[in-house]
Amino acid sequence: MLSPRQELLLRKVVEAYTETGLPVGSKTLAADPDIVAGPSTIRHELSSLEEQGLLAHPHTSAGRVPTDAGHRWYVDQLRSGSGTGLVPAGEKLGLQLIRRExxxxxxxxxxxxxxxxxxxxxxxxxxIDTATVRHVEVLLLQPQVLMVVVITSTGGVTKRVFTFDKPVDPGLAAWAGQFLDERLAGVGLGARMLYSRLNDNSLTVRERGFLESLAPVFTELAETSExxxxxxxxxxxxxxxxxxxxxxxxxxxxxxxxxxxxxxxxxxxxxxxxxxxxxxxxxxxxxxxxxxxxxxxxxxxxxxxxxxxxxxxxxxxxxxxxxxxxxxxxxxxxxxxxxxxx
Missing domain, CATH: 3.30.450.40 (GAF domain)
Known part of the structure; x- marks a missing residue:
């Protein structure tokens, strides 16, 4: 347990060291109007704080610096609110995050x-695995090239371009976009969940094969959950x-x-x-x-x-x-x- 005077001195040392990065001596502390004690009394108290492991005494200086334990005491006092004047209002961050991705x-x-x-x-x-799929689009860019766009609930956008050996049936591409959007909207981004929603026995062999060719976009989406x-x-x-x-x-x-x-x-x-x-x-x-x-x-x-x-x-x-x-x-x-x- 520290005495009120020791608490005041330790706080003053921490704050002065934080500001200057230099060891704090008894003369500096004696000049502080908040401290009602002479240099000899202050030196005695500083020695006591050093014995308790809260201050250190660099060999090249007559002053003291706070140890990790001294900083920990200060922070604990700060968080508990038991220190007077330890939490000044200060400037606010002024974060403006509305309508951002x-x-x-x-x-x-x-x-x-x-x-x-x-x-x-x-x-x-x-x-990313805490998000869900909000929207899926399948866009035919060229006869043999299409792009799948996945928009998540967090506003993230993933795009993947696929190139086929033969021209893609525009009707098949449009169907895939509608099917994926309906089946995956609101579904979490885990790979198992996504694949389970795409497993439909009513699909034709052609439809199932086309969806399987687009599956990598969802695999990559699930793998980016780190x-x-x-x-x-x-x-x-x-x-x-x-x-x-x-x-x-x-x-x-x-x-x-x-x-x-x-x-x-x-x-x-x-x-x-x-x-x-x-x-x-x-x-x-x-x-x-x-x-x-x-x-x-x-x-x-x-x-x-x-x-x-x-x-x-x-x-x-x-x-x-x-x-x-x-x-x-x-x-x-x-x-x-x-x-x-x-």
Missing amino acids: VDEAMRVTSETLSQVTNLLAIVSAPP DTLYVDGAARLIGEHRVQDLTQINELMSMLERRATLLSLLRAALQEPDVLIRIGSENQAPALQTLAVVGAGYGLPTRKLGTVSVIGPVRMDYPRAIRSVREAAHELSRFIEDVYGS
């Missing part, structure tokens, strides 16, 4: 979130001396390319009732152990479908990061409810 909404969210927080922003889109990530702000993260170690930069860039580890971390945010915060060594991935992650899930009232998150230095502006991630998740949830409800 899902992929554009995800892209705009990641760009805006990165710009406002000055951090790496990552948005995972809803998996999560899609929208990433913005990588240059911000590795610039401005925020990530200085070359090995760490390489590991982080590799993780962004592989994405599997990152997706596993982001999925953890889906289980959180509010905001997921992982600080430094709390992250299992080596590339993130000197960074902090703030994330939240978004989606439907009954099910979260994706995540919004930011990644940055441990000394990030947590009030702004938490506030911005919450707002982005809220706005995306509103957007997704409109899309899936339409």
